[in-house]
Amino acid sequence: MATMKDVAKKAGVGMGTVSRALNxxxxxxxxxxxxxxxxxxxxxxxxxxxxxxxxKQKNKLVGLMVPMINHPFFAELTYxxxxxxxxxxxxxxxxxxxxDREKEIEYLQMLKKNQVDGIITIxxxxxxxxxxxxxxxxxxxxxxxxxxxxxxxxxxxGGSMAVEHLINAGxxxxxxxGGEPRYKSTVSDRKRAFIELANQSNIPYTIFEVExxxxxxxxxxxxxxxxxxxxxxxxxxxVDGIITxxxxFAYAVINELIKVGKxxxxxxxxxxxxxxxxxxxxxxxxxxIKQPVEALARQSANVLISLIDGEEVPMxxxxxxxxxxxxxx
Amino acid sequence: MATMKDVAKKAGVGMGTVSRALNxxxxxxxxxxxxxxxxxxxxxxxxxxxxxxxxKQKNKLVGLMVPMINHPFFAELTYxxxxxxxxxxxxxxxxxxxxDREKEIEYLQMLKKNQVDGIITIxxxxxxxxxxxxxxxxxxxxxxxxxxxxxxxxxxxGGSMAVEHLINAGxxxxxxxGGEPRYKSTVSDRKRAFIELANQSNIPYTIFEVExxxxxxxxxxxxxxxxxxxxxxxxxxxVDGIITxxxxFAYAVINELIKVGKxxxxxxxxxxxxxxxxxxxxxxxxxxIKQPVEALARQSANVLISLIDGEEVPMxxxxxxxxxxxxxx
Numbered sequence: 110m111a112t113m114k115d116v117a118k119k120a121g122v123g124m125g126t127v128s129r130a131l132n133x134x135x136x137x138x139x140x141x142x143x144x145x146x147x148x149x150x151x152x153x154x155x156x157x158x159x160x161x162x163x164x165k166q167k168n169k170l171v172g173l174m175v176p177m178i179n180h181p182f183f184a185e186l187t188y189x190x191x192x193x194x195x196x197x198x199x200x201x202x203x204x205x206x207x208x209d210r211e212k213e214i215e216y217l218q219m220l221k222k223n224q225v226d227g228i229i230t231i232x233x234x235x236x237x238x239x240x241x242x243x244x245x246x247x248x249x250x251x252x253x254x255x256x257x258x259x260x261x262x263x264x265x266x267g268g269s270m271a272v273e274h275l276i277n278a279g280x281x282x283x284x285x286x287g288g289e290p291r292y293k294s295t296v297s298d299r300k301r302a303f304i305e306l307a308n309q310s311n312i313p314y315t316i317f318e319v320e321x322x323x324x325x326x327x328x329x330x331x332x333x334x335x336x337x338x339x340x341x342x343x344x345x346x347x348v349d350g351i352i353t354x355x356x357x358f359a360y361a362v363i364n365e366l367i368k369v370g371k372x373x374x375x376x377x378x379x380x381x382x383x384x385x386x387x388x389x390x391x392x393x394x395x396x397x398i399k400q401p402v403e404a405l406a407r408q409s410a411n412v413l414i415s416l417i418d419g420e421e422v423p424m425x426x427x428x429x430x431x432x433x434x435x436x437x438x
Numbered sequence: 439m440a441t442m443k444d445v446a447k448k449a450g451v452g453m454g455t456v457s458r459a460l461n462x463x464x465x466x467x468x469x470x471x472x473x474x475x476x477x478x479x480x481x482x483x484x485x486x487x488x489x490x491x492x493x494k495q496k497n498k499l500v501g502l503m504v505p506m507i508n509h510p511f512f513a514e515l516t517y518x519x520x521x522x523x524x525x526x527x528x529x530x531x532x533x534x535x536x537x538d539r540e541k542e543i544e545y546l547q548m549l550k551k552n553q554v555d556g557i558i559t560i561x562x563x564x565x566x567x568x569x570x571x572x573x574x575x576x577x578x579x580x581x582x583x584x585x586x587x588x589x590x591x592x593x594x595x596g597g598s599m600a601v602e603h604l605i606n607a608g609x610x611x612x613x614x615x616g617g618e619p620r621y622k623s624t625v626s627d628r629k630r631a632f633i634e635l636a637n638q639s640n641i642p643y644t645i646f647e648v649e650x651x652x653x654x655x656x657x658x659x660x661x662x663x664x665x666x667x668x669x670x671x672x673x674x675x676x677v678d679g680i681i682t683x684x685x686x687f688a689y690a691v692i693n694e695l696i697k698v699g700k701x702x703x704x705x706x707x708x709x710x711x712x713x714x715x716x717x718x719x720x721x722x723x724x725x726x727i728k729q730p731v732e733a734l735a736r737q738s739a740n741v742l743i744s745l746i747d748g749e750e751v752p753m754x755x756x757x758x759x760x761x762x763x764x765x766x767x
Contacts, residue, residue, distance in 0.1 A: 170548070178507065178532065179517040188508040191534050195541060200548050203507065203532035205520050212524060219499070219529050223552050 111152035120148040126256065128243045136256060136422055171199050171413060172220035174213060174230040178205035180330070181385040182355075182402065183231065186249070189406030190229060197414055199226070210234045217242070227413045233294070245416035247409050251294045258416065260409045260426045261295045267398040267430040268302025271352045271380045272310075274396070274438055278378050280350025282313050286341050286362060287354025288333070289318035296354070299382065303352055315348065317341045334361035342369055349377050356381035359395055363437060378438040384431075396438035399431045440481035449477040455585065457572045465585065465751055500528050500742060501549035503542060503559040507534035509659070510714040511684075511731065512560065515578070518735030519558060526743055528555070539563045546571070556742045562623070574745035576738050580623045587745065589738045589755045590624045596727040596759040597631025600681045600709045601639075603725070603767055607707050609679025611642050615670050615691060616683025617662070618647035625683070628711065632681055644677065646670045663690035671695055678706050685710035688724055692766060707767040713760075725767035728760045 117124045122141060130137045130145045137145075148154075171194055175183045191201045202225060204216035214236055220228060227245035230237060237246060237253050246253075249260045275283060285303045300316065307314040319337045338361035353359040359381030363373050371377050374396075384399025408426045415422045446453045451470060459466045459474045466474075477483075500523055504512045520530045531554060533545035543565055549557060556574035559566060566575060566582050575582075578589045604612060614632045629645065636643040648666045667690035682688040688710030692702050700706050703725075713728025737755045744751045 177517065178520070179510075179513040181508075181510070181513075184508040184510075184513045188506065188534065188536070191507070192536065200545060201533075202548075202552075203534065204530075205517065205532065207517070207521065216529060219531075223531075 111154040113154070115152055116145065116148050116154050119152065120145045123238070125238070125243050129245075129256075136258065136416070136424060167226050167417070168224050169199050170202060170223070170225045171410075172202045172204060172216075172223075172225040172228045174204050174206060174216060174220075174228065174232055176206060176208040176231060176233060178203065182383050182400070185385055185402045186231070186406045189403045190410050193407040193410035194414070197410070199410075199414065206232075208233060210236065226417045229409050229413055245413060247413045247416065249405060249409055250296065255424065258412050258422050258424050258426070259295075260405055260412065260428075262400045262405060262428045262430050264295050264298035264430075265302045267382065267400075268299035268352070269306055270430065270432045271299075271382070271398055272303055272306040274380060274432060275350035275352065275378055276306075276310055276312060278350070278374070278438055280312070280378055282315075282348045283307055283350045283352070284315040284317055284341070284345060284348040285352050285354070286317045286337065287358050288337065289320045299352075299354065315345060317345065318354075330357060331361070334358045335365070338362045338365040342366055351377060351379045353379070353381050356383045356385065356395060356397055359397065359437070363395075373437050380438050384433055393436035395433075396435035397433050399433050401428045401430065404428050440483040442483070444481055445474065445477050445483050448481065449474045452567070454567075454572050458574075458585075465587065465745065465753060496555050496746070497553050498528050499531060499552070499554045500739075501531045501533060501545075501552075501554040501557045503533050503535060503545060503549075503557065503561055505535055505537040505560060505562060507532065511712050511729070514714055514731045515560070515735045518732045519739050522736040522739035523743075526739070528739075528743065535561075537562060539565065555746045558738050558742055574742060576742045576745065578734060578738055579625065584753065587741050587751050587753050587755070588624075589734055589741065589757075591729045591734060591757045591759050593624050593627035593759075594631045596711060596729075597628035597681070598635055599759065599761045600628075600711070600727055601632055601635040603709060603761060604679035604681065604707055605635075605639055605641060607679070607703070607767055609641070609707055611644075611677050612636055612679045612681070613644040613646055613670070613674060613677040614681050614683070615646045615666065616687055617666065618649045628681075628683065644674060646674065659686060660690070663687045664694070667691040667694040671698055680706060680708045682708070682710050685712045685714065685724060685726055688726065688766070692724075702766050709767050713762055722766065723764035724762075725764035726762050728762050730757045730759065733757050 113124055113127050117127045120127065122145065126137055126141065127145055130142045173187060173190055175187055177183055178187065187203060194201050202220065202223065204220065206213035206216055213232060213234055217236065228242065229247045229249065231249045232251065247258050247260060252259055285300055319340065334357045337358060341362065342365040351362055353362060359379050363379055366373055366377050373379055381395050381397035384397045405428060412422045412426065442453055442456050446456045451474065455466055455470065456474055459471045502516060502519055504516055506512055507516065516532060523530050531549065531552065533549065535542040535545060542561060542563055546565065550573065558576045558578065560578040561580065576587050576589060581588055614629055648669065663686045666687060670691065671694040680691055682691060688708050692708050695702055695706050702708055710724050710726035713726045734757060741751045741755065
């Protein structure tokens with residue numbers, strides 16, 4: 110008797126794709142679906158009916174995988190995802206993996222065992238192969254494959270806006286300061302925009318990145334940002350306009366600049382990234398690129414619910430960002 | 439045939455206590471356990487063996503109920519609880535209730551349905567009656583009953599330390615500023631210490647509390663803190679030493695004082711509470727009472743694991759706090 114694996118092999122797709130085509134539980138291109146159905150007919154494949162009915166039984170339960178629940182951006186995102194899901198009759202099971210790959214795999218297995226109807230993931234690991242998941246899946250900020258809907262803010266736009274603000278404010282030597290990401294993510298578009306716009310404007314610039322350690326505790330992330338800031342300020346006294354990869358780096362850089370006697374924004378202008386409210390301002394407000402965290406969260410929830418219901422969904426949902434005019438640029 | 443309800447009634451205890459006595463899954467006083475066993479003999483009660491064996495099957499899964507996952511203190515606590523549980527072979531299912539009572543009840547039911555071995559709760563609601571839970575339970579910061587282990591930091595000590603620091607720094611008119619809690623919690627000990635020590639030292643003081651709205655979004659909590667701070671500073675120009683119920687209020691008060699031309703700490707000294715690292719300092723560091731969030735979290739996890747294993751556990755674990763000497767006192 111033919112198995113799902115045989116169907117997948119002959120149709121030239123993954124088992125997850127076959128599963129989604131059968132269950133209407135995800136986005137599959139019309140022509141791919143047609144090819145799969147043809148192979149199913151050819152091989153006389155009968156899906157395991159018990160397994161299928163079991164799968165179709167909705168538990169009204171969704172799993173969320175976050176790398177660090179104590180990071181302000183992820184915590185805020187989680188809050189709104191839960192809120193949107195609950196409004197739609199779904200409960201949310203939150204798993205925090207401390208950016209640990211093995212832990213994330215164990216939590217994925219737990220979510221499957223607890224029969225969640227779908228998963229939203231913000232992950233830095235390559236563990237979301239369709240064959241392993243076989244569940245409706247939505248990814249935030251990080252592209253997984255053409256078949257998995259991606260929700261993200263417009264990182265290229267954010268990087269461009271920041272550069273333009275620095276140039277318009279009269280900056281002549283720019284720098285991009287941040288952690289060197291260990292994993293591919295749409296976040297790298299911020300840096301790409303920075304480089305392209307600086308080149309177009311003939312403004313000299315520096316990319317200053319220090320390889321990011323495994324960070325799961327906010328206090329460690331701050332210590333790391335302070336280390337990066339200290340190194341940068343020491344070695345780049347000529348820079349007068351700085352964009353950072355996240356707000357935490359901007360705060361660290363500003364503190365370091367003040368320590369060495371520079372004035373912000375008079376001598377050096379600084380723009381952060383994220384705009385998360387729980388990073389409390391004190392005395393002055395950070396100029397930053399604000400991500401629409403609430404919109405990102407609600408869209409992730411709604412796209413996943415549509416996937417679970419077998420509806421058509423956008424494969425990319427890209428939201429605009431906003432420049433927050435604070436006191437540091 | 440006698441039921442567990444009959445046993446509970448005759449022994450004068452809740453069904454949760456009978457369940458825990460039978461399953462060794464919680465702390466029951468020796469004399470209570472003896473009384474229950476005597477009643478069981480008298481009534482010839484046979485526990486439902488199937489249900490019992492089902493219950494005894496450990497899923498190595500724990501549920502956590504937090505009021506707001508996006509609040510830095512709870513987010514940090516959650517991070518370390520997950521870390522400690524995972525080290526001990528347990529996975530953590532996190533539920534964020536937005537301080538909504540009905541939502542919390544639904545999540546509790548979900549956790550039971552998913553057969554967690556026990557629950558850690560930081561809750562402001564009276565929904566943890568033993569009869570409803572029948573599961574090993576640990577509570578953080580809020581007393582539930584003598585039978586439920588409580589993990590907390592020493593809030594009275596924290597309040598005392600803050601008052602002493604203000605008095606030693608020469609303050610003559612004190613104020614306690616914060617949200618008026620809607621629910622009873624050990625946090626009120628901070629205020630009690632403030633009042634008792636100010637009275638003992640014959641220092642005049644004000645309690646300035648504004649009733650707390652339902653807050654689940656950090657940005658709303660900040661807006662609320664700013665509102666409280668504005669009202670306070672406007673109406674209490676004579677105060678020269680302030681203790682706040684949480685760091686967010688301290689930041690708001692300091693910003694407001696600076697707005698009206700006061701210098702911190704020269705004119706007014708301010709001490710916050712919590713000491714959560716993700717509340718990023720800028721230009722100056724907040725003087726605050728730091729809760730040992732990591733220790734609280736790990737102890738909660740370990741007490742719960744002991745309860746699940748049927749071991750004796752401390753009914754109260756109270757951790758000391760620490761004064762952080764910043765730039766505002």
